[in-house]
Amino acid sequence: MTGRRAVAIATPFAINSMKVGIVGFPGAGKTTIFNALTGLRADTGAGARTRDNVGVIKVPDARVERLAAMHNSRKKVYAEVVFVDVAPSAPGGAARNSSKGGLPAAVLQAMQGCDALVLVLRAFDNPALAEPADPLRELRDFQTELILSDLAPLENRRDRLGKEGGEASELALLQRCIAHLEGGQPLASLTLTPRELSVLAGFGALSNKPVLGLLNEDERDFTGALPAKLAAGTVAQEPPLMTISGKIEMEIAALAPAEQPEFLAAMGLESSARERFVQRAYELLMLITFFTTRSDESRAWPIRRGATALKAAGKVHSDMERGFIRAEVIAYEDLIALGGEKQAREVGKLRLEGRDYGVRDGDVIAFRFNV
Numbered sequence: 037m038t039g040r041r042a043v044a045i046a047t048p049f050a051i052n053s054m055k056v057g058i059v060g061f062p063g064a065g066k067t068t069i070f071n072a073l074t075g076l077r078a079d080t081g082a083g084a085r086t087r088d089n090v091g092v093i094k095v096p097d098a099r100v101e102r103l104a105a106m107h108n109s110r111k112k113v114y115a116e117v118v119f120v121d122v123a124p125s126a127p128g129g130a131a132r133n134s135s136k137g138g139l140p141a142a143v144l145q146a147m148q149g150c151d152a153l154v155l156v157l158r159a160f161d162n163p164a165l166a167e168p169a170d171p172l173r174e175l176r177d178f179q180t181e182l183i184l185s186d187l188a189p190l191e192n193r194r195d196r197l198g199k200e201g202g203e204a205s206e207l208a209l210l211q212r213c214i215a216h217l218e219g220g221q222p223l224a225s226l227t228l229t230p231r232e233l234s235v236l237a238g239f240g241a242l243s244n245k246p247v248l249g250l251l252n253e254d255e256r257d258f259t260g261a262l263p264a265k266l267a268a269g270t271v272a273q274e275p276p277l278m279t280i281s282g283k284i285e286m287e288i289a290a291l292a293p294a295e296q297p298e299f300l301a302a303m304g305l306e307s308s309a310r311e312r313f314v315q316r317a318y319e320l321l322m323l324i325t326f327f328t329t330r331s332d333e334s335r336a337w338p339i340r341r342g343a344t345a346l347k348a349a350g351k352v353h354s355d356m357e358r359g360f361i362r363a364e365v366i367a368y369e370d371l372i373a374l375g376g377e378k379q380a381r382e383v384g385k386l387r388l389e390g391r392d393y394g395v396r397d398g399d400v401i402a403f404r405f406n407v
């Protein structure tokens with residue numbers, strides 16, 4: 037089981053999980069947010085913590101419940117998100133202000149293993165810290181950190197290629213990336229071909245990872261609206277932003293599930309941060325969900341938007357990809373409205389699709405294959 041998990045982490049989207057790193061400057065509320073999202077109770081507050089916290093959540097999806105009920109599935113399997121609360125640093129190693137010290141190597145390395153990053157920005161006054169909240173500065177500093185950390189390996193490679201000679205196309209790519217980074221722009225804002233992206237992946241680039249900024253606000257100020265200063269687009273490449281009050285959300289997550297709706301209502305919140313967060317993370321990673329459903333299990337599969345039926349088959353089983361014949365597809369809404377596969381087939385709502393069919397969110401798929 038541990039082997040399987042390790043593979044999932046090293047290869048994004050290999051199975052049902054994605055790995056999201058919770059990062060940010062010391063005291064921003066990373067561990068508080070981690071607890072809010074996972075329902076775990078890791079220690080918060082200042083301390084020389086040097087180990088990462090890791091937690092897994094199942095992505096809530098009512099469609100899995102409905103499909104399982106319809107087919108009397110014995111098992112329900114949800115998509116998963118693995119959260120890593122990246123430890124700030126070895127004691128004394130981290131500079132409070134990024135631009136002076138840089139992020140420690142261990143933090144950079146942990147981020148390289150993530151499919152996406154959640155950047156926690158402190159928007160509350162932390163009594164343990166002298167500086168007042170300045171989330172905009174933190175956002176800028178963090179972006180600078182990623183840009184600087186990407187520059188070094190690319191420059192080294194360029195210099196070596198320049199001396200030893202090498203492929204002209206790689207040199208051109210490096211020069212383009214370096215110029216972009218030197219202009220203060222993250223690689224995420226550069227248009228690259230899949231081939232170029234795979235070359236860059238070899239350098240462990242960080243500034244092209246999808247980032248979701250979480251503004252961690254004081255519960256007394258919490259409105260859910262973004263501060264004008266951040267909303268105005270004053271940063272080179274502004275990530276999508278979401279506001280959260282880490283402290284309240286941590287309390288909600290610690291409650292029994294049955295008690296949560298009442299607490300949410302009392303706070304004037306419609307849904308918990310976890311639900312909103314998972315939706316945003318899905319959008320950010322350009323993921324959609326397709327389903328497989330039978331009597332043994334009903335299962336949600338996250339897949340990149342635009343993926344083909346063949347690719348989807350490969351997620352479920354490599355044999356299905358190798359011996360792919362066709363996909364039998366029903367839209368979830370149709371299946372529920374009509375009450376079953378048989379009825380859907382009768383009214384022509386079950387479609388036979390080939391390997392190049394572009395999977396849509398909510399597709400319920402049975403793969404026909406032959407090996």
Ligand SMILES: Nc1nc2c(ncn2[C@@H]2O[C@H](COP(=O)(O)OP(=O)(O)OP(=O)(O)O)[C@@H](O)[C@H]2O)c(=O)[nH]1
Nearest residue numbers: 062063064065066067068080081124253281282283
């Ligand atoms: N008022 C308020 N306090 C918060 C909020 N989020 C976190 N805190 C407090 O801020 C302090 C730091 O929170 P942590 O979650 O430990 O921050 P961290 O980023 O994990 O800190 P390090 O791991 O030390 O870098 C704790 O005392 C939290 O209780 C919030 O939304 N509102």
Ligand SMILES: [Mg+2]
Nearest residue numbers: 066067080081
């Ligand atoms: Mg912490």
